[in-house]
Amino acid sequence: MRNYFGFALVAAVVFVTGCSAEESTDVSPPSEAETQAESSQDEETQAASEVVVCDPSVAHPKGAFEFTPKLDDSLPVKWRDEFGVILANLQEVAPISSCLHDFTDYETGENSVKSPMSIYAWSNKVSNPWPEEKPGMEGTSISGNGSDTWMILEMRSDDLAGGNIFQYSVIAHEYWHVYQRGAWMADSPPQGSGWPVWMWEGGAGVVQNLYTAEHYGSSDFDNNLSPVIATALSNPSDFERYDRDGGAAQGDSDMNGTTQTFMVLALAKELQTTLGLTEAEAFALALNPPAKPDSETAFLDVFGISLEDFYKSLAQYPAVESGEDWFEGTVVKASAVMPSKDLTLTAIFQPPR
Numbered sequence: 330m331r332n333y334f335g336f337a338l339v340a341a342v343v344f345v346t347g348c349s350a351e352e353s354t355d356v357s358p359p360s361e362a363e364t365q366a367e368s369s370q371d372e373e374t375q376a377a378s379e380v381v382v383c384d385p386s387v388a389h390p391k392g393a394f395e396f397t398p399k400l401d402d403s404l405p406v407k408w409r410d411e412f413g414v415i416l417a418n419l420q421e422v423a424p425i426s427s428c429l430h431d432f433t434d435y436e437t438g439e440n441s442v443k444s445p446m447s448i449y450a451w452s453n454k455v456s457n458p459w460p461e462e463k464p465g466m467e468g469t470s471i472s473g474n475g476s477d478t479w480m481i482l483e484m485r486s487d488d489l490a491g492g493n494i495f496q497y498s499v500i501a502h503e504y505w506h507v508y509q510r511g512a513w514m515a516d517s518p519p520q521g522s523g524w525p526v527w528m529w530e531g532g533a534g535v536v537q538n539l540y541t542a543e544h545y546g547s548s549d550f551d552n553n554l555s556p557v558i559a560t561a562l563s564n565p566s567d568f569e570r571y572d573r574d575g576g577a578a579q580g581d582s583d584m585n586g587t588t589q590t591f592m593v594l595a596l597a598k599e600l601q602t603t604l605g606l607t608e609a610e611a612f613a614l615a616l617n618p619p620a621k622p623d624s625e626t627a628f629l630d631v632f633g634i635s636l637e638d639f640y641k642s643l644a645q646y647p648a649v650e651s652g653e654d655w656f657e658g659t660v661v662k663a664s665a666v667m668p669s670k671d672l673t674l675t676a677i678f679q680p681p682r
């Protein structure tokens with residue numbers, strides 16, 4: 330019943346704190362522990378109901394999906410200005426599917442993703458500026474309570490002061506999780522939530538880096554995502570679940586999410602070879618596949634390679650000494666999967682027709 334995993338997504342209010350300078354921590358796909366219980370409980374009801382597929386190309390009665398940013402004065406004016414530019418750019422190049430209007434929370438039965446979606450952003454030099462409206466906010470995430478969903482951007486003052494590119498890439502990262510929900514989980518019942526965690530997090534990792542590479546000339550691709558810790562990749566299926574659910578995603582071995590980002594880049598590389606796609610086409614499919622089919626072989630159906638064979642293919646990337654004086658150990662030589670310098674989100678999502 331993997332296709333029902335999405336129902337409990339926003340039922341659980343989970344706030345996760347970022348714990349390293351580059352890490353973006355958040356809540357994207359559902360936690361399996363929560364959702365497995367949900368799925369067995371309501372199996373009969375769900376099995377009897379028809380899947381209603383939302384077509385994003387058809388105008389939605391509620392119109393486009395929008396955001397309401399709330400940017401606290403603790404943030405530098407420059408950041409607030411850039412935030413507006415980044416959000417507008419992303420909405421232009423990859424608008425959120427209006428099908429997200431129909432996202433239904435499994436437990437409450439409510440449309441739990443409201444448009445406009447609130448975005449709360451502030452500098453961590455002050456405490457949560459909205460303690461009454463949204464108590465307990467911290468870190469960066471998409472969070473919810475079963476009747477509403479919102480974006481949290483608690484920006485680290487060190488990043489803001491030091492000009493760290495993460496202050497901008499995290500906006501694209503969290504935006505992408507909203508995009509993924511619209512694309513993968515808005516059908517009723519949602520069919521796409523079963524994609525593994527590494528596709529959610531790695532996809533957001535790829536988009537955040539493509540965005541800053543294009544607009545700021547800087548990204549984690551510049552140093553080949555180093556370090557992609559080699560031992561972590563010995564069991565790629567560990568990245569199908571978050572660390573908190575017994576997996577490896579966003580755990581100690583997944584430094585700043587780089588392992589998952591590497592996996593999505595490797596998938597895009599694989600698709601160019603196996604399906605003969607152009608680079609832009611391969612990224613479009615890797616980042617924005619259709620909602621996961623209700624099939625035992627969903628990965629194979631969509632990507633033309635089985636999940637197991639894809640995991641095996643990762644062994645082709647050799648482990649080498651890190652070369653970074655601050656990280657000892659072997660890392661995956663990831664240079665072979667880095668995108669072309671001139672690859673843009675526009676080329677991927679708005680290809681010339």
Ligand SMILES: [Zn+2]
Nearest residue numbers: 355357530533
């Ligand atoms: Zn994320």
